[in-house]
Amino acid sequence: MESSEQDIVTRIIKDATEEAELIVKNAKKSAELLLEKQRQSGQDDAQKHVNIILKRAHNEAEIIQGKTNSDIRRQASWSILSEKNRLIQNVIDAAKSRLIEMEKTSKYLQFLEKLTVEAGSVLGGGNLTIHLSEKDSKMRLDFSKLSKEIIKKTGAKTKLALSNEHILTPGVFVRKVEDKIFVDNTFEAILKRQQKQLKPKIAKILFATMET
Amino acid sequence: MLNSFKAVLEKEREAENIVNNARKKAQKIETDVQEKAQLVYKQAYEETIKQAKREAIALKECAKKDAESNSQRFVENAEKMKKKILTSAKQNFDAAVNSVLEEILS
Numbered sequence: 001m002e003s004s005e006q007d008i009v010t011r012i013i014k015d016a017t018e019e020a021e022l023i024v025k026n027a028k029k030s031a032e033l034l035l036e037k038q039r040q041s042g043q044d045d046a047q048k049h050v051n052i053i054l055k056r057a058h059n060e061a062e063i064i065q066g067k068t069n070s071d072i073r074r075q076a077s078w079s080i081l082s083e084k085n086r087l088i089q090n091v092i093d094a095a096k097s098r099l100i101e102m103e104k105t106s107k108y109l110q111f112l113e114k115l116t117v118e119a120g121s122v123l124g125g126g127n128l129t130i131h132l133s134e135k136d137s138k139m140r141l142d143f144s145k146l147s148k149e150i151i152k153k154t155g156a157k158t159k160l161a162l163s164n165e166h167i168l169t170p171g172v173f174v175r176k177v178e179d180k181i182f183v184d185n186t187f188e189a190i191l192k193r194q195q196k197q198l199k200p201k202i203a204k205i206l207f208a209t210m211e212t
Numbered sequence: 213m214l215n216s217f218k219a220v221l222e223k224e225r226e227a228e229n230i231v232n233n234a235r236k237k238a239q240k241i242e243t244d245v246q247e248k249a250q251l252v253y254k255q256a257y258e259e260t261i262k263q264a265k266r267e268a269i270a271l272k273e274c275a276k277k278d279a280e281s282n283s284q285r286f287v288e289n290a291e292k293m294k295k296k297i298l299t300s301a302k303q304n305f306d307a308a309v310n311s312v313l314e315e316i317l318s
Contacts, residue, residue: 005216012224012227013226013227013230016231019234020230021234023237023238024241027241027242028241030242034249038256039253039255041256042254046258046261049261054264054268057267057272058271061272064272065276068279069279072286075287079294080290080294084297091305094305095312098309205307207301209303210296
């Protein structure tokens, strides 16, 4: 083969190879573009859904924030309130102990009589049975004097009788025989009855020196 | 001369084959990419949603942590308040007990 013919043959193969490479290169490029376009399209189409998800998350985050805030504030307030109640209850318990201690003093008989008259008056007089603790039963309550005081307060004929049934705590339990009604003036019952009105008063005194 | 002509003809056929093969390869690339395109779309869509969900969870966790951190001062104030309450109660304990007794005995 002559040199010029050889050049033509070489040229034919070289051109074909270059054309082939270009065809494949273009196909690959188109493929990459198509994939990129699809990727972008997928992201764009998802964006609407993404906006909904994030908007909902923002709303929920606000709710969580509000709820967490109010939960913590409520817990903090509750712990203060609980501490106050504990201290108020301590005062009531101490008062109860002091009342029980009073049993040993001379003032006790006087107080017991006062409680009896009070109870008898509330019951409107009549035939009243007086229940005392076993120990208090041995004290000499002047029933005659007490009856007169109740009559003076109620205007009703009154007779007091000591019951054989004993109560377990200091104070007095008075029962009206006719109506089967009673007044419980034991220390425990008095404190329990008055707790609701005592608590604010105790709080006022107990926390008076608190800095605000 | 004839031999030269034959040689050129043969190379032209060879060249034609090279180009045809390239076209077939390009055709295959095109077919394959059509199949892959749907998958790529689906993956991109799902990954975007997943990412948003991750962001949403992080956002809510962050909000909770922020709120807890901000509310910490309420807890601290409550503790201070409890100490004051306790101090005041110790100072006024006897007066409060006496007040209760007075109320009951009077």
